[in-house]
Amino acid sequence: MRLRRAIPTWLPTLLVAILLFVAVSWAKSTDRITVYWFQVIQLAAITAISALGLNLIYGFNGQFSLGHIGFYAIGAYGSALVTKDYMATWSGNPVGALSWMMAAQLGLVAVLGIVSGLRIGDRRKTLHAWATKYVLPHEARTITAVASLLMLMVIVAIGAAIAWVAQKALLALLVATLLRLSQETAQPILFALALLNGGTMAALISYLVGLPLLRLGSDYFGIATLGFAIMVYTALQNSDMVIETMKGARGMVAIPRWTNWGWVFAGLVLALILMRNLIYSSHGRAIKSVREDEIAAQSMGVDITRMKALAFAFGGFFAGIAGGLYAHLYGFLHPSTFSLVRGFDPLIIIVFGGLGSMTGTVVASAMFALVIEGLRVVLPQGFEDWRFVIYPVLLLLVMLLRQQGLLGTNEWGWLRAPLPPERDIPVPARQPGTPQVVTASVEEEISHA
Amino acid sequence: MPDGHDLFMCPTHTDRERTLDICDLSKMFGGLRAVSDFTMSVPQDGLYGLIGPNGAGKTTVFNMITGIYEPSDGSIQFAGKEINGLSPHVITLAGIARTFQNIRLFQNLNVLDNVRIAFHQHAGHGLLEGITRLGRFGQRERVITESAQDLLAVFGLQDRQFEIAKNLPYGAQRRLEIARALAAEPRLLLLDEPAAGMNPAETEELMAMIHFIRDRFKLTILLIEHQMRVVMGICEWITVMDFGQVIARGTPRDIQNNEKVVEAYLGTQVGRERLHAS
Numbered sequence: 001m002r003l004r005r006a007i008p009t010w011l012p013t014l015l016v017a018i019l020l021f022v023a024v025s026w027a028k029s030t031d032r033i034t035v036y037w038f039q040v041i042q043l044a045a046i047t048a049i050s051a052l053g054l055n056l057i058y059g060f061n062g063q064f065s066l067g068h069i070g071f072y073a074i075g076a077y078g079s080a081l082v083t084k085d086y087m088a089t090w091s092g093n094p095v096g097a098l099s100w101m102m103a104a105q106l107g108l109v110a111v112l113g114i115v116s117g118l119r120i121g122d123r124r125k126t127l128h129a130w131a132t133k134y135v136l137p138h139e140a141r142t143i144t145a146v147a148s149l150l151m152l153m154v155i156v157a158i159g160a161a162i163a164w165v166a167q168k169a170l171l172a173l174l175v176a177t178l179l180r181l182s183q184e185t186a187q188p189i190l191f192a193l194a195l196l197n198g199g200t201m202a203a204l205i206s207y208l209v210g211l212p213l214l215r216l217g218s219d220y221f222g223i224a225t226l227g228f229a230i231m232v233y234t235a236l237q238n239s240d241m242v243i244e245t246m247k248g249a250r251g252m253v254a255i256p257r258w259t260n261w262g263w264v265f266a267g268l269v270l271a272l273i274l275m276r277n278l279i280y281s282s283h284g285r286a287i288k289s290v291r292e293d294e295i296a297a298q299s300m301g302v303d304i305t306r307m308k309a310l311a312f313a314f315g316g317f318f319a320g321i322a323g324g325l326y327a328h329l330y331g332f333l334h335p336s337t338f339s340l341v342r343g344f345d346p347l348i349i350i351v352f353g354g355l356g357s358m359t360g361t362v363v364a365s366a367m368f369a370l371v372i373e374g375l376r377v378v379l380p381q382g383f384e385d386w387r388f389v390i391y392p393v394l395l396l397l398v399m400l401l402r403q404q405g406l407l408g409t410n411e412w413g414w415l416r417a418p419l420p421p422e423r424d425i426p427v428p429a430r431q432p433g434t435p436q437v438v439t440a441s442v443e444e445e446i447s448h449a
Numbered sequence: 450m451p452d453g454h455d456l457f458m459c460p461t462h463t464d465r466e467r468t469l470d471i472c473d474l475s476k477m478f479g480g481l482r483a484v485s486d487f488t489m490s491v492p493q494d495g496l497y498g499l500i501g502p503n504g505a506g507k508t509t510v511f512n513m514i515t516g517i518y519e520p521s522d523g524s525i526q527f528a529g530k531e532i533n534g535l536s537p538h539v540i541t542l543a544g545i546a547r548t549f550q551n552i553r554l555f556q557n558l559n560v561l562d563n564v565r566i567a568f569h570q571h572a573g574h575g576l577l578e579g580i581t582r583l584g585r586f587g588q589r590e591r592v593i594t595e596s597a598q599d600l601l602a603v604f605g606l607q608d609r610q611f612e613i614a615k616n617l618p619y620g621a622q623r624r625l626e627i628a629r630a631l632a633a634e635p636r637l638l639l640l641d642e643p644a645a646g647m648n649p650a651e652t653e654e655l656m657a658m659i660h661f662i663r664d665r666f667k668l669t670i671l672l673i674e675h676q677m678r679v680v681m682g683i684c685e686w687i688t689v690m691d692f693g694q695v696i697a698r699g700t701p702r703d704i705q706n707n708e709k710v711v712e713a714y715l716g717t718q719v720g721r722e723r724l725h726a727s
Contacts, residue, residue: 274580281579281586282593285562286569292555298537299515299547301570301633310576409557420561420594425607 013413021265028261037373038261039329044369045264046325049271051346051353051361053318056275058347059355060284061311062291064218067209067225068319069343070232071202075320076327076338077236077246079198080255083328086190087256090245095174098190099167101197107163108204114155124148191258195267195324202320203313210312214305229343236335251334259328267325268362271318275358276415278314287311288356352398354405359412364405466493467529468637468669469514474523476509476693483509485693487523491637496663497671498684500704502713506693507673508550511639515547516540527637542570546635548626550642550673556615560606560625563614564597567632572596597632603665604628620651624658631666638662640672644679652676656683681705689713 024041027033033041054068078101084090085097093099115121127147131140178186213224240248247253278284289297290304290311297304327333336342345368353364371394375387398406411417469491476484484506491497499507512518514525516537525533532540546567555563572593578584601607604624609617617625623643630638643659644652656679663670674680680687681701689697689704691713697704704710 277580277582281576282565282569282573282589283576283579285558285566286573288558288562289555289566292557293553295517295537296549296553296555297566298517299541299549300567300629301538301541302566303536303538303570420598421591423595423598425598425602427602427607 010414040369040373042264044365045268046322048362048365050319050322051349052271053315054346055350055361056311057315061287064222065225066222067228069338070229071206071316071319072323073232073338074202075198075323078201079194079324080327082194083256088254099171102170103163103167106166107159110162111159198324199317199320203317206316207313210309214308255331257331259325354407356409357407358415360407468493470526472524475521477521483693489688495685498680498687499673500680501690505690541633544636546630546633547639548630552622554614559611561610564629564632565593567629568593600628637669642673644676
């Protein structure tokens with residue numbers, strides 16, 4: 001404890017981060033690692049970002065989700081559409097896709113804002129209570145349902161109108177700014193915007209999906225999110241019916257390969273900072289309390305539905321960003337990458353690293369890639385497929401010997417919970433006549449020992 | 450003394466500032482009527498007891514007051530406002546906090562965080578402030594931490610703030626749960642069998658502690674208890690339930706002499722003797 005206060009926790013963490021970044025860049029530039037291994041390292045970091053999101057949902061918030069891969073896919077295809085438009089204009093304007101995507105999100109946010117701002121849910125209840133006074137119960141239900149549907153349609157129409165107007169404005173703005181710049185200057189800005197949009201798009205959709213589903217218990221929620229992942233997969237298989245350039249089951253090609261070690265590393269660092277700050281804030285504590293005990297959390301004033309939706313949206317955001325980085329790593333996207341089997345990777349990683357440990361997730365992502373790809377090198381020719389025997393056995397062993405995962409809920413360095421500043425806690429002086437009720441009794445200590 | 454003489458009248462007037470007014474509250478679980486036409490009113494600044502044999506529906510009443518169950522019928526007013534049907538967290542914000550019969554701490558979190566969570570809704574900072582560590586974050590976080598530590602000190606837990614809650618001894622867990630409930634800044638504190646599983650010495654401590662809490666935090670306390678010693682020792686006013694209905698109410702002395710209560714509890718002469726012995 002004393003030592004922890006002596007050295008600022010960010011110092012060793014910063015050193016390790018810099019060392020890692022420099023080491024990989026140096027190894028690549030001096031050809032000490034092959035392009036193939038360089039890709040593996042980048043992919044491991046990308047997976048870590050996505051797994052961090054799932055750890056927030058499952059490890060910290062306690063909601064078992066099998067739909068994470070769906071949000072990864074949304075982020076991947078979403079950002080790929082934007083960058084592909086810039087490089088090989090498919091929508092008629094190099095920034096058309098970007099403007100549409102931003103506008104659609106604005107529209108969605110507007111709809112959500114109106115629904116919560118006008119407290120539509122409460123109004124529905126009021127209407128129902130009022131209607132029951134005058135008509136039969138089933139008639140009252142019908143009236144309420146029709147009225148809510150009408151209200152919702154009007155609100156969605158307003159949202160669509162906002163999106164339509166916003167798209168025109170955004171397009172004009174982007175054409176006037178982004179397209180004026182040279183390609184070298186515009187490219188990183190556009191890439192950052194594309195990634196961010198993929199992330200927020202995934203976050204918005206996960207929020208919308210989460211609100212109704214999160215009312216279910218954890219196992220049911222898992223199955224429901226599995227349904228969502230299948231829906232996304234099927235939609236991607238047939239995506240060419242809606243947007244030709246997504247190419248459906250043939251796979252989307254000609255995505256600019258802009259992802260490099262710098263982008264991936266920056267993404268991972270930002271994700272860790274964001275996640276760490278969230279976890280050790282008032283909201284983070286509320287998120288963890290939901291995992292520990294929902295009823296107790298509610299009774300302490302925590303809005304558990306909101307906290308679950310929040311964690312789910314943040315998790316979706318992380319998956320979306322990671323998906324975007326993935327799309328621009330290989331320049332090719334195929335629905336099979338986002339099939340359910342691949343969807344288990346982040347789940348395995350977070351359980352392996354420790355549910356509720358950010359450090360564990362990062363370490364486990366690295367090990368996961370190292371084991372799968374390392375075995376390919378180690379195993380003799382013709383035995384490569386044995387790695388899918390060895391790796392599951394390793395998983396089994398870890399689960400048998402260390403159920404809590406590699407790190408349990410422990411963290412390292414700057415990712416550890418910050419200690420509150422040291423202070424002398426004033427112990428209230430007891431008034432005469434007040435018994436020593438509030439100190440631990442001796443008996444209790446004995447019984448505990 | 451509150452007007453409790455009429456057993457089945459719903460409260461309609463205020464002769465003393467009321468905290469909680471429950472009127473004709475019922476709860477059905479399928480075909481089972483767990484609580485039936487429960488009526489009770491709790492005036493401010495007092496220690497009130499709700500007792501009854503096992504399965505009488507006491508905890509169901511608590512769960513309805515705190516919004517965990519939605520009542521099938523009836524009304525619950527807190528400080529003059531209807532709280533029936535509101536979400537639990539909204540009710541907590543309105544000023545009702547509780548503890549649980551079988552302790553419900555955030556087991557894998559440390560003692561300090563257990564208490565700090567209760568500050569989230571009424572003293573927390575914004576989401577963006579938390580993520581960026583800007584704005585009110587530092588100031589709010591300091592206030593929350595210090596208030597939580599002060600509260601822990603009141604309950605003798607200041608040296609254990611970094612211990613994991615589930616590793617605390619039983620008595621300390623009970624105290625932590627009460628400290629956590631107080632962090633939600635309630636005006637009404639509901640204690641569900643606080644003496645459950647305690648030995649006589651611990652029970653003695655607990656009784657003194659409940660008095661101490663009431664005086665220090667200036668709040669109304671409503672408690673469910675099985676141990677007659679506790680109820681008779683500290684409650685000013687008692688409501689007795691059996692089979693989901695109110696069967697008696699009055700001062701501890703009235704209750705001790707009430708035939709119906711004795712019958713409900715033991716049904717024999719032994720019961721009477723037990724009650725008097727305590």
